[in-house]
Every structure is written in structure tokens, then in C-alpha cells.
Amino acid sequence: MSQTVLAEAPVEPAQPAPSLRRPRLPRWAPLGLAALAAALGTGVGLLAGLESRLQWGLMAALLYVVLTVTVAGAVEGARQARDRLATSVIWVCFLVAVVPLASLLWETVARGVQVLDGYFLTHSMNGVITMEPGGGIYHALIGTLEQVGLATLIAAPIGLLTAVYLVEYGTGRLAKAVTFFVDVMTGVPSIVAGLFVLSFWIIILDFGYSGFAGAMALAILMMPIVVRSTEEMLRLVPNELREASLALGVPKWKTILKVVLPTAVGGITTGVMLAVARVAGESAPVLLLVFGSAQINANPFEGAQSSLPYYIYEQWANGNAPSYDRAWAAALVLIAFVMILNLVARGIARWKAPKH
Incomplete structure (x- = not known):
């Protein structure tokens, strides 16, 4: 039997598989x-x-x-x-x-920083010639703190109660109407709020210019911010907490007071602080209602009173180098004030955040 020798076919070298990864640019x-x-x-x-x-x-x-x-x-x-x-x-x-x-x-x-020092923070412009260096913002700083504080006392409770109504009780046409007007107030220019208080408080009711008049205009600007921020925080509270409290026989008003609000207090406080920071630099209502004063007036309910935004406008309008320096220093103080409020709001939010 003859043996058949089969010639083996030449084996070609294996080709490397194409790489699926493309070269990448270096990190730098x-x-x-x-x-x-x-x-x-x-x-x-x-x-x-x-x-x-x-x-x-x-x-x-x-x-x-x-x-x-x-x-x-x-x-x-x-x-x-x-x-x-x-x-x-x-x-x-x-x-x-x-x-x-x-x-x-x-x-x-x-x-x-050219004129910002202890003297600038502790003296007013009473008796200071605007063309010469000197003077300070003590009277304007007091006015800003009092006006913003009064505005917060007016806007925070009203905004909080409005948000509670919208989240916990609001149904039907009234709730829709309140939501609509809150949205409208969010976009109202500050000058419109100042004109409203001017026409109603000063012209119709015949009250004089005062820090309280400016605080009412600032409160109008604060309310929609407080309502919206508080409303969002209340909606984040789990319904299970409400249902558990109601299942134990606790009335709804006490559930809101003892369960819902303490749970959302961090976010509510943050919203209020951000609203305060939002209105602290408003100048239009102050120009219309507070009227400005170079003297220290610690009574916001009587007489003209200054504030930091009005002080900046007043000094810049004088048109000389010392006034420009005072305006820049007051602007720096106002920025620091707003920055501190924002940092406090973030600190409260982190402090009151739920612990996992």
C-alpha cells in the first residue's frame, strides 16, 4: 500500500487583533x-x-x-x-x-481698604465736609441693620405662614391665586415696591420719611423669596412623618408645629438668610423712602435715616476723590455683610442637615 504524503500548507503568522482603545491625550x-x-x-x-x-x-x-x-x-x-x-x-x-x-x-x-479702618466704622458724616477726607459709615450701618431687621420681622412670619398654608392646607382656587401672586411678586422691581409704599404710607397716610418705610418696601421684596424657599423645604419633609404623627392622634396643627417645621428648620432659616442678603443691597426703595441723613438716627420710626446703599449713592454723587474713597469702602463693607450672611446660611444648613 502506497503512502501518500500530503504537503502541509504554509501557516501564515497570526495578525494582532485591532485594539479597541485609542491613544489618549496626557493629563497636562x-x-x-x-x-x-x-x-x-x-x-x-x-x-x-x-x-x-x-x-x-x-x-x-x-x-x-x-x-x-x-x-x-x-x-x-x-x-x-x-x-x-x-x-x-x-x-x-x-x-x-x-x-x-x-x-x-x-x-x-x-x-x-484705603480708608476702611476703625475710625471709618465708628463715626458718621455729621459735620464732615464732603470735599475733604474723614467721616465714616456708622450712621449708615445702623440704618441698614435696623431696616433689614424690621423687614425680616415683617416678611419672615408672613412668608412662613403663607408657605405652610400652600403646602399643608392649600387646595382649590385660593391656593392657585396665592401661588400666582407670589410668582408675580418675585419679579416685581424694587422701585415699584418703593413707589407703592411711598404712595400709600407717605402720600395717602401722611407719614414722614423713615427707616420703617424703607423696611416695609424691603419686606415686600423679601416675602416671595421666603415663601418659595420655605415651600420647597416643607415639601421635602417625608409624608411618612406626617402620617405617623396623625396616626398617633396628634392634631394637624400640632403635627406641623412639632414635626414638620422642626424637620425643615435648617432649610427655612437658610432661605430667610438668603432673602436678607438679597435685599440688604437694595438702593431704590431707600432712595425713595428713607431720604438719607448725615447724622446718627437710631430711631427707625421717626425722621430720615441713612443706609449703606444710600451712603454709597450719596458719596459717589458728590464727585470728588475723598467721596469716591468713602463710597468704595462702604461698598466693601456691604459686600462683606452679604458674604457673612451667606456663610451663616450655609453653616446653618449644614448644621441642621439630616445626619445619616
């Missing part, structure tokens, strides 16, 4: 592209004779987006390039929003 690539875009934007601005650094920054931002998409598309592929495009646009928008705020804060601090 965004920073490097940002530096390159900044250098190119500056160079283009200098060559084009543009004096505004804002224009340089806008060109650098545009070049950063273009360079990021181009390099990512060449190295990582079209899919990652689209992701890089979205990320770079978000960063550019963030910087466009932050840079003006940081510039404003820097300018206020740089100019405000």
Missing part, C-alpha cells in the same frame, strides 16, 4: 493647550493693535476651543473630540462668568 494637555491659546491670543492682539485685554482673552478662549477639538480629533478620534469640545466650552463659559465677578471683588477690595 488641557493646561498646555490653554497656555498655547493664551500666548497666541496675546500675540494676535499685539499684532492687530488691540489695546483691550478683554479682546485678547476672548480670542484666547476661542483658540483654546479650536485647538482642543483639533488635537483631540487627530489623537483620540471624533467621539472624544466632541466630548472635549463640550468640556472646553463649559470651562470657557465658567471663566467668562467668574472673571467679571473676581475683577469686581478685586477692584472693590483694592479701593475700599
Whole structure:
């Protein structure tokens, strides 16, 4: 029997499987592209004779987006390039929003610290010539604290009770009407609130200009903020807590008082503090109703009274260098006041947050 020898076919070397992972840009690539875009934007601005650094920054931002998409598309592929495009646009928008705020804060601090000291905080403008250095904001600081405090005493209880009604009892047309008017009041300009109090309190009822008149206008601006923030916090309280209390035979009003409000007290306090910070810098109602005074007036119910927003407007309107310095220092104090209120609100919210 003959043996047949079959020739073996040559075996080709195995081809490596195509990799599913594309190369990635290094971690420092965004920073490097940002530096390159900044250098190119500056160079283009200098060559084009543009004096505004804002224009340089806008060109650098545009070049950063273009360079990021181009390099990512060449190295990582079209899919990652689209992701890089979205990320770079978000960063550019963030910087466009932050840079003006940081510039404003820097300018206020740089100019405000020139005259901000203990004397400035503890003296008024009584007897001070506006063309000369000196004077302080003690009278305006007292006016702001009293006006904002009175506005809080008026707006916080009304806003809290309104929110409780809308969440716990509100049904039917009345609740819809209250919700509608709260939404309308949220968008009411501050000058309209000042004109309303001016026409009703001063012109019709014939009361004089006072800090209390300004506090009523500020309270009108605070109420919708307090209502909305409190309403949202009350809706976050689990219904199981209400049902458990009602199942034990506790009346509804006591359930609200002993269960619902203590559970939401952190958010409610935060909303009130943010409303206070919102109206602390309002100037239009103060210009119409408080009327301003260079003397210390600790009685908000009688006589003209100053405040920090009015003081800033008054000093800037004088049109001389010492007044400008005092205006910047008062603006710095007002920013610090609002910042402290926001920090206190965040601290209370964290302190009263549910513990897991």
C-alpha cells in the first residue's frame, strides 16, 4: 500500500487583533493647550493693535476651543473630540462668568481698604465736609441693620405662614391665586415696591420719611423669596412623618408645629438668610423712602435715616476723590455683610442637615 504524503500548507503568522482603545491625550494637555491659546491670543492682539485685554482673552478662549477639538480629533478620534469640545466650552463659559465677578471683588477690595479702618466704622458724616477726607459709615450701618431687621420681622412670619398654608392646607382656587401672586411678586422691581409704599404710607397716610418705610418696601421684596424657599423645604419633609404623627392622634396643627417645621428648620432659616442678603443691597426703595441723613438716627420710626446703599449713592454723587474713597469702602463693607450672611446660611444648613 502506497503512502501518500500530503504537503502541509504554509501557516501564515497570526495578525494582532485591532485594539479597541485609542491613544489618549496626557493629563497636562488641557493646561498646555490653554497656555498655547493664551500666548497666541496675546500675540494676535499685539499684532492687530488691540489695546483691550478683554479682546485678547476672548480670542484666547476661542483658540483654546479650536485647538482642543483639533488635537483631540487627530489623537483620540471624533467621539472624544466632541466630548472635549463640550468640556472646553463649559470651562470657557465658567471663566467668562467668574472673571467679571473676581475683577469686581478685586477692584472693590483694592479701593475700599484705603480708608476702611476703625475710625471709618465708628463715626458718621455729621459735620464732615464732603470735599475733604474723614467721616465714616456708622450712621449708615445702623440704618441698614435696623431696616433689614424690621423687614425680616415683617416678611419672615408672613412668608412662613403663607408657605405652610400652600403646602399643608392649600387646595382649590385660593391656593392657585396665592401661588400666582407670589410668582408675580418675585419679579416685581424694587422701585415699584418703593413707589407703592411711598404712595400709600407717605402720600395717602401722611407719614414722614423713615427707616420703617424703607423696611416695609424691603419686606415686600423679601416675602416671595421666603415663601418659595420655605415651600420647597416643607415639601421635602417625608409624608411618612406626617402620617405617623396623625396616626398617633396628634392634631394637624400640632403635627406641623412639632414635626414638620422642626424637620425643615435648617432649610427655612437658610432661605430667610438668603432673602436678607438679597435685599440688604437694595438702593431704590431707600432712595425713595428713607431720604438719607448725615447724622446718627437710631430711631427707625421717626425722621430720615441713612443706609449703606444710600451712603454709597450719596458719596459717589458728590464727585470728588475723598467721596469716591468713602463710597468704595462702604461698598466693601456691604459686600462683606452679604458674604457673612451667606456663610451663616450655609453653616446653618449644614448644621441642621439630616445626619445619616
